[in-house]
Amino acid sequence: MAKIFKTKLTAATIVLIPACIGINYLGKLFASLLKLPLWLDSIGTCIGACLGGPIIGGLCGAVNNIVFGLTTGDNITLIYALTSLGIGIAVGIMARCGFMKSFPKAMLTAVVGGTAAVCISTPLNIMFWGGTTGNVWGDALFAITQAKGMSVGMGSFLDELVVDVPDKLLTLIIVYLILKGLPQKLTSLYDVNAEIERLD
Amino acid sequence: MKSISLYKDKGTWLNLMHPYTKLLYIVAAISIPLIGGKLWLFGVLIAASLVLLASGKVLRSAVPLVAFSATLIIVIFLIQGLFNHANAEALFSVGPLTFYKEGVLFACRLGLNILNMLLSFAVFVLTTSPQELVDEMEKNGFSPKFGYIINSVFQILPQMMMTKDTITDAQRSRGLETEGSLGVRMKAFIPLISPVVMSSLVNTRERAIALEVRGFGRKNKKTWLEDRPKHKGDRVIGVILVLLVVLTIAGRVLGWL
């Protein structure tokens, strides 16, 4: 268990975090440029998690939301720092357990990441905005469940589920495709178990 | 360079206040109405934040922040007013839709809470330099590594944002279609995001080297170029804020509120 969380805070892993936050942002930017119906704003967090492990992944997620919350003054983002933290940790654990090695396994990681996001976001949604999420499709669903008399918790859970899981699936597909193409020169920098060999 | 931070130094007293004092204000502003449990308390604190924003000459900058949350607040009113489980007493009807008193009250509470949070945050965000906050935290023992992470985001992000147009142009030059059906657009995502990821990861290697050769990560305590000038007001305001929170708790426990 200790091994899964093993993290060295070297300069290489530290500079990974701002880069991943930038990737998060550009993912969102390109998604809106191409008018894609998803956010795709956690690609960087997932890359950080896969390369640096759960601690770095969680940090990428949390710092991402804290910085945007603090700069844009949008405390809605700030509250979801917890969710991003959860996604980073969940994906990081899965990656360290080898669940990014093949496409089907990566999909499982996506489901775990998505579920983590849903489980953390739902109570926040209920606590702060009575169950809504601000996403049109999800909130339409929430309105229907409430009209039909379903409990707030269940409705909010579904609201978040239809939004988060497809987004995380696509995110992890992209992350999987990108990581497959990473040169060894880079991946070796984040290898926590690397040792220096002697040649003489 | 375009900064991503909303902070501007307007030379007002709010700029001079210690970042911690302003953080304490956020805590007080959010907790007092929640502890007190009365709707009018939200009103008092929202008014207080507005006065502060005006005295810091940043009231105008706060408008887009509030506008941003408007959709969320409207959705909350619709859903709660129409479908809240406690709804019993009809308040008014618009066409076939009937809004109920209980739901609307609940929505009011949520909406006011959002507004209160937003505005108290705005007081902090619009008047505090992020680097100043991080520096102060580091001086108080916060890890310089985490400090670096936060500071560097503010500098590196705008640089990465500028690559967006170059990458789009470079790929379009090679015949990439970025418009058309959803399938075409989905397919264009990888050629656009991949170069960002690859080049920023390749760059991190050099930046990590640059940090190491400048002694980043040494165990010894860092030295600083400046001390922050002390401001008398910090202590006074801090004490008042803490007193107000204590008073609210007392009020709630003793039943004044």
Added chain:
Amino acid sequence: MALINIENLKYKYPGTDRLALDGITLSIEKGEFIGICGRNGAGKSTLSQAIIGLVPQFYKGAYGGKVEVDGVNCESRPVIELCEKVGLIFQNPFNQLTGAKETVYGEVAFGLQNLAIERDEMKKRIETVMKQLDIWQYRDRNPFDLSGGQMQRVAIASVLVMEPEVLILDEPTSQLDPQGSEEVFRVVDQLSESGITVIMIEQKLEKLAAYCDRIILMDDGKMVDFDTPEKIFSRADLEELGVQPPVFTRIAKEYGVKNEAGDYPAKLEDTVRLFQEKGVKPVRAARAKAEAAAEVFNIDQMSFSYTEEVQIFNELSLKLDRRATAIIGQNGAGKTTLVRLLKGLLKPAGGNIYYGGEDISGKTVAMLADKVGYVFQNPDDQIFKYNVLDEVMFGPLNIGMAEDKAKEEAVRALAMMGLEGKEDKNPYDLDLNERKMVAIASVIAMNTDVLILDEPTIAQDYRGKKLIGEMIKNLTEQGRLVIAILHDMDFVDEYFDRVIVMAHGEVLCEGSADEVYSMDAELEQARLHKPHMRQLLELLS
């Protein structure tokens, strides 16, 4: 005892089989100015990074032998402590900024804060060094807003304030424009006089010759030679090792002018003195002038601006024919904007651009993709595939080429850029100079009528420049138009039939290289230098 001692140093990067450093033994005395030269991939940077301990501490891998600086073992002493003794500056000025400081002053102070230098001492050192490097006036600016040359000087300042005994400069000007390079070399000038031990890796060998006491010549991870510049550059096998001697040595070789020790001169003053002593007057044969053929682009009274306040082009008129054309000028002259307009990435605000007689303003970038190819300056803005071949096939497939044909074109383009045998490699496992070649090949494979290159020679060594030059000749012979934006005057002189000089959004003058490089007034106005060989010939005659 020598300041730096290296004994039988061997090193392998993780996951590779090749020794990047293979049995290097040498020692460097305090106060020496040492150069390292050799082709790209010879192991120059790896050797320099072993002296500051990044090899092996940062990269891991396999290590043998010993490196000592001032008696300190560079394998085991952490880099963050070793940096008090050894400072490092590398190519990319942008990546050397910490990214955590909002002002140049804070950036320079970063290292001192980490070393826990007292406040007064810190301020004193910063002010002295910043004034010395002529960057004191930028102290309150954001470091990211500076030009490349300014940023690079900030990087040097932030290392110098830490007062290292050894300073390593790893091609500090390879990614800068001529003005920026000059700013940095002016600093190197000062350093060479200050008595600090300097180790400089550089492709501009005229500069190495001017500063160095001794030069290390490397190839394939081994040290081939370690001697004075004259001895090194007089070696007969130099070009085989991928190093082109400085112009001074080249011309002396051509005319058989040797110094007292029997070597060819390597420095400007020695060359001039020897030529005068021997009474030799070199002459240069004028190049055959290429004829202007049918017009390809016709730019007719074209105006353009990014913002309302600043107009880039005001009714610019220019015709481009099939001669290989170089566009030269300082940064901000409008070169890149012009080629972007030709490619259709930008639209003119007034006037017209005709391609083959047709107005292109109504065409989209995608419609022009199979006609006009454009290689961007930074290859990392476009590379995204897992292997080189797929990357190069991406463009051809996009413009509707059949799979077989695309592959055929890609293989041919890769061969032309010297990348045969690297088709299956991951592009990001290649070095920057090779990634640039991949980017060029990926556009050549689209078989476009026009090829636009933005700064193709940056980061290339002698062989790389030669490959690009041959490619330009080749395409021109096939009747395709090659347009290149360039800062490398020597390269322009050698490979281009037509040269266009731009300044402030205007064409100052144009003509063959022979014509343009004899227009002293216009070159001065555009703040451009003549090619080294021409400068030398003028001096000698």
